[in-house]
Amino acid sequence: MGFKPNSFTFPPLVSSCAKAGFSKLGQKCHGQAIKNGVDFVLPVENSLIHFYACCGLVDFSRKVFVEMSLRDLVSWNSIVDGYAKVGELGIAHKLFDEMPQRNVISWNVMITGYLNSGNPGCSLKLFRRMMKMGLRGSDTTMVSVLTACGRSSRLKEGRSVHGSLIRTSLCSRLIIDTALIDMYSKCRRVGVANLVFDRTSVTNLICWNAMILGHCLHGNPEDGLNLYTKMVDTACSRDGEKSLDERQELRPDEVTFVGVLCACARRGLLVEGRNYFSQMSELFSIKPSFAHYWCMANLFAGVGQVQEALEIIRSMPVNEDVSLESLLWARLLGSCRFEGNVNLGEEIADAFN
Known part of the structure; x- marks a missing residue:
């Protein structure tokens, strides 16, 4: 007896x-x-809208949506999300305003869409509108809003959101605590971020990275390097306080080393920077990316070794995280930066914009 697929x-x-x-x-x-x-x-149509949107084929999503005889909230959320994903925020917002009803997912789609398109101000504007309507956001909402506050350096609004999280008892969740650490760090309140980190009962690598980068990029680089050492010691310890899985979760990754190498560049720690760069591949089997090479080039240039900085930029290997064209532009920009040709560098930057 043959199998016949159904809805x-x-x-x-x-x-x-x-x-x-x-x-x-x-x-x-x-x-x-x-x-x-x-x-x-209906469920098949909704899955097709979502599928085409995820693959960037939003015109096909729209075709399925337009031809539907019946739409539900999932249909509307999926098509709005599709346009938001491809950066068509004008169309997405128009559809959002036309929705016969909305839920927290609808608001999250638009808030996250504006955030991912580099417009945190619009994300926060939507959040304020959401709050005025008496709606309560989810963890996803709050993480997006705190991220928007951090990216736009809106400390006052970030503090207000933090206060509302405390009042609603949402503040003790790891994903929220990590977003708070990131927000306060980017608003140059690394001390407050560190208080949040110290009070977080359960942590993971993302949380540690947020605090390490907070110190390394926005606070005292030495504090970031000390925290990195503490994390590595925790990951490599065998004192029985943490399980093997927990220790493995705290092994540094690519993001960790971006922060560590930036800290070295800020303080001109050439010997330490070289050691950390070697640790990446030799100790933790991490393949250096464009960001790591750029940090090392800045480190060498910062201590006056401009030729070595240029050599790092020129010898960067081509790999999957950066195209050949991007690499060539980076090498040219690096030459302008490290050799002092500011005018040419500005012309290249303007061409990108």
């Missing part, structure tokens, strides 16, 4: 394609849904 078959299949980014396979699933006569079933 329950396709939503999980299409969602899996969306999660994995398998656009061609997802389109084949769409074709099979049409062939089996279930392409106009």
Whole structure:
């Protein structure tokens, strides 16, 4: 007896394609849904809108959405999210305003969309509008809002959000505490960020990185390096206080070393910077990225070794995290920065803008 797919078959299949980014396979699933006569079933249509949006094919999402005979909240949220994901915030906001009803996910989609497009001010404006309507945000809402406050250096608003989190007892969650650490650090209140970190009962690598980067980029670099050492000691210790999984979770990653190398560059710690750069690959098996090479170049230039800085920029390998074209531009910009050709550097920067 043959198996015949039905309307329950396709939503999980299409969602899996969306999660994995398998656009061609997802389109084949769409074709099979049409062939089996279930392409106009609401859950199938919603999964298709989400799938095409995740693959950046928002025109296909719109086509499915427009042809729907019945739409629900999931349909609206999916199409708004699709346009937000590709940076079409004007269309996304228009659709958001047209929604017959909204939930917290609807607001999160727009708040996060503006944040990811580099417009934290609009994210905060939407959040204020949400609060005036008496709606309560989720953890995702609060993390996005705190991130927006940090990126736009709105300390007063960040403090206000922190106060509301304390009043609603949401402040003790790791994801919220990490966002608070990041926000206070970027607003140059690293001491307050450190208080939040010290009071966090359960931490993970993301939380440690937020505090390390806070010290290294916005506070006292030595405090960041000391915290890095403490984290490595914790990860490598065998005193039984932490499980093997917990220790492995605290192994430094690429982000950790961006902060550490920036700290060395800020303080001109050439010997230490070289040692940390070696630790990345030799001790922790981390392949240096463009950001790490750029930090090292700044470190060498900062202590007067301009030729060595230029050599680092020129010898950066091409890998998956940076295209050849971007690498060539970086080398040219590096030459301008480290050789003092400010005018040419400004012309290149203007060309990018």
